[in-house]
Amino acid sequence: MKPFRRVTARAAVLDRADVDTDQIIPKQFLKRIERTGYAEFLFFDWMKQPDFELLRPEYADAGILLAGRNFGSGSSREHAAWALQEYGFEVVIAPSFGDIFRTNALKIGLVPIVLPAEDVESLMRAVRGGGSLTVDLETQEVASPDGLVVPFEFEPYARESLLQGLDDIALTLKREGTITDYERAHAAPVDTTALPV
Numbered sequence: 001m002k003p004f005r006r007v008t009a010r011a012a013v014l015d016r017a018d019v020d021t022d023q024i025i026p027k028q029f030l031k032r033i034e035r036t037g038y039a040e041f042l043f044f045d046w047m048k049q050p051d052f053e054l055l056r057p058e059y060a061d062a063g064i065l066l067a068g069r070n071f072g073s074g075s076s077r078e079h080a081a082w083a084l085q086e087y088g089f090e091v092v093i094a095p096s097f098g099d100i101f102r103t104n105a106l107k108i109g110l111v112p113i114v115l116p117a118e119d120v121e122s123l124m125r126a127v128r129g130g131g132s133l134t135v136d137l138e139t140q141e142v143a144s145p146d147g148l149v150v151p152f153e154f155e156p157y158a159r160e161s162l163l164q165g166l167d168d169i170a171l172t173l174k175r176e177g178t179i180t181d182y183e184r185a186h187a188a189p190v191d192t193t194a195l196p197v
Contacts, residue, residue, distance in 0.1 A: 001109035003165030007090050008134040009063025011127040014053050019067060020074030021101060025083040035108070038083035058130025066124050067094040069117060072101025081105040091135045093142065095120055106158050107167060111137065119150045137162060 029041040046052045053059065065084065071094040072080060081104040084092065092110065095117040105112045113135065115123075126144040127133060134143045137159060142150045161171060172179075 001165050001167050004090065004109055004111055004162045005138055006134065006136045007063060008132055009090065010059065010061060011064040011066055011123070011131065011133045012054055012056075012059035012062035013124045013128055014065060014067045015124060017068035018070045018073055021072055021077045021080040021098070022074055024072065024080040025077065027077075030077060030079050035082045036086060038079055039086035039088075042083040042087045056130075061088060063088055064091045064093065064133050064135060065089045066120060066127065067092060068120075069095040071097050072105070072112075073098035076100040076104075078104040078107075081108055081110050085110045093120060093123065093135075106162070109162060109165065109167075111135065111162060113142065113152050113154070115142070115150060115152055122148060123150065 023046065024043060025038055025041055026044050029038065029044070043052070043054060047055065049055075054062075071092060080101060084105075085108055090109075090111060091113060092105065093113045093115055096114060097105075097112050102112045123133065123142060123144065126146060126148050131144060135141075136143070137154065140152050140154055140159075142152060161167070166174070
């Protein structure tokens with residue numbers, strides 16, 4: 001995954017609570033194993049409604065999504081994070097997230113930021129007409145062009161992984177030399193390459 005340090009992008013407002021993963025990407029579109037091809041099905045049922053928030057022209061090409069509490073709750077489909085990222089979102093800001101959704105987002109470099117509800121509401125007001133925000137993971141701040149700056153907390157391990165662009169495999173491979181040295185120094189108790197007789 002690519003490193004994430006800072007982004008300035010248009011922000012879209014989805015001021016709805018309890019948006020679950022089946023609303024984000026309905027189950028009938030989970031028939032593929034690739035990480036691509038999901039953007040066209042993002043919020044599939046809601047996208048059919050002419051007044052759906054994300055269809056507003058001022059939110060076209062948004063890279064930041066401001067959402068209500070408990071975003072990404074429900075089933076553990078990683079496709080929800082894939083669909084949001086492929087659609088163009090790099091950051092989702094909400095008062096709370098479903099735990100599994102948050103984990104899935106972090107694993108692909110989609111940045112889930114938790115802020116108090118009143119701070120999310122302030123940011124929503126700041127961009128409601130189609131404004132942009134700057135999210136800086138290094139300084140741990142979200143800023144609007146009108147001077148609103150909101151600090152946020154972020155788990156250090158996840159933050160460092162995002163800043164370096166390292167997924168779980170890449171983090172393990174950083175220790176490849178140490179792993180190899182250990183394996184050379186410690187013989188396996190069972191010959192795992194021998195075929196049974």
